[in-house]
Amino acid sequence: MDRLVLKRLLRGLWVVLATISLLLALYVLLPLLYPLLLAWLLAYIMHPLVLILKGFKLPAWLAVSLSLLFYIGGTALVLTALITRLVKELIVLLQTFNLHTEQWRGLLLSWSRNASIQNIINQINQFYHENPGYHATIDSNISRTTETVGYAVTQLVTGFFNVILKLISALPSMGTILIVVVLAAFFLSTGWERHNDKWTGLLPTPLLKPVSDIWRDLRKALFGYLRAQVILISITAVIVSIGLLLLGVKSALALGLMIGFVDLLPYLGVGIVMLPWSLYSYMTGNLGLGVGLSVLYAVILITRQVLEPKVLASSIGLDPLAMLIGMFAGLQLFGMLGLILGPVCLVILNAFNRAGVFRALHSYIVSGRLH
Incomplete structure (x- = not known):
């Protein structure tokens, strides 16, 4: 095997082992040190x-x-x-749900007494x-x-x-x-200053600037992502709450907050709640509420399409498709908490990429130098 290729393989193996060791250390120490991190x-x-x-x-x-x-x-x-x-x-x-139970029961009975349904039952x-x-x-x-x-x-x-x-x-x-x-x-x-100086003194001098750049970019990306999500959820919750109040829906604030959190799901978002609700309103003959919910859903969609690119671009520029993949992967690995951890991990990886960490590792594997 060529000597240059062998050196690259050994450096690549060293990078992989160092990364795995760091992840294992985080996995072991994080449950012990998370109060200190908080x-x-x-x-x-x-x-x-x-x-x-x-x-x-x-x-x-x-x-x-x-x-x-x-x-x-x-x-x-x-x-x-x-x-x-x-x-x-x-x-x-x-209480409102309990009041509607009898209405739903009557709707089901009237539906089952329909001539077409009765005909199907007779055929069965x-x-x-x-x-x-x-x-x-x-x-x-x-x-x-x-x-x-x-x-x-x-x-x-x-x-x-x-x-x-x-x-x-x-x-x-x-x-x-x-x-x-x-x-x-x-x-x-x-x-604060004394502790920061102590931790900074533990780092070798050549690593001070790269670590500082990584931390600055990571801080901007991570806090930007959290800020963007809070802004978007808050806007959705406010619009939904105001819309439901205007439509005369009870518990508008609670519903607005819950639907606002549902808006965390990219592509699906509030539609997973608003569309079935408006469809049910049409089916039960409540046309006013159905039309109102449809208009409210359209307003939310338009607002999100206008604001989301600007908010995310000004914060971190995270693509919605990447966010969806991150949420799905996080859900599979960590359960419901992964819906938050998945995108956060993507933000961290994106910050490392923009800070040039992966480029420096590639340069180290290829040439043995960090650039």
Whole structure:
């Protein structure tokens, strides 16, 4: 084998082994260190406010304490108000659902009494009478289908309540983690410059600029992606809530928030909710609501088509198809949490690519030098 090719293979093998080792280290250490990472993120977010408060000649511990109180207290107040309002809206929504149950039952009965349906039922009965041998087979298939559907519904309901129970049982540990995060954020913020200088000093001098460039680009891309998603979800939720209020739909705020989160799904988006809802309204004779929902869906589509390219392009330029692939891959690997982790991983890879990491690795494998 040619000596140059052998060196390239060895360098490529070294890069692969180093990457695998880094990923394994992250997999092992992340469950242990994530409170520290959350604390660092909180300290990073608080740092501008801490600098402003220090400008008023406040001691470091007091500036950090006030910043923690502002961010944590403000977040708690907003979440409490939002959850309280959402619970009220969901209670009203559940009551409305119960009121419509009887209407749906009547609709199903009237549909089953239709002459065409009755004719089909009579033909089935005649088929049973003329072919008694098929009767047991058909009944068996219907029974198996019913059991399968019943088992699926049971699993769904059981899974939902298991998640609730796990959340309740995790509250004590979540409280402990929150205390650790707050304390760590306090200590990190009071010595922010000292800690940063210490970590920077651990890096070799040739790596300082590349690492700084990667971090700057990664920070811009990741926070840009999160900001873009929050903006798009908020716009959708506001438009849907206002539209449902104008249409006189109860629990408009809760429905608007839920449909806004559904808008995370690229290509499908709010259509997965709005289209069946408007179709049902047409079928039940509620033409006003059906037309209103159709117009509202058109408004959301137009708004998204106009704003999404601008918002994403100004943030990270992530392609919707790539986002869909990332969400699907994340869902397969990590479950529901993967719907968020998948696109985030794509953002990180995109940031590394734009920072020239992959180009530098390719150059190292080919020539033995980092460019």
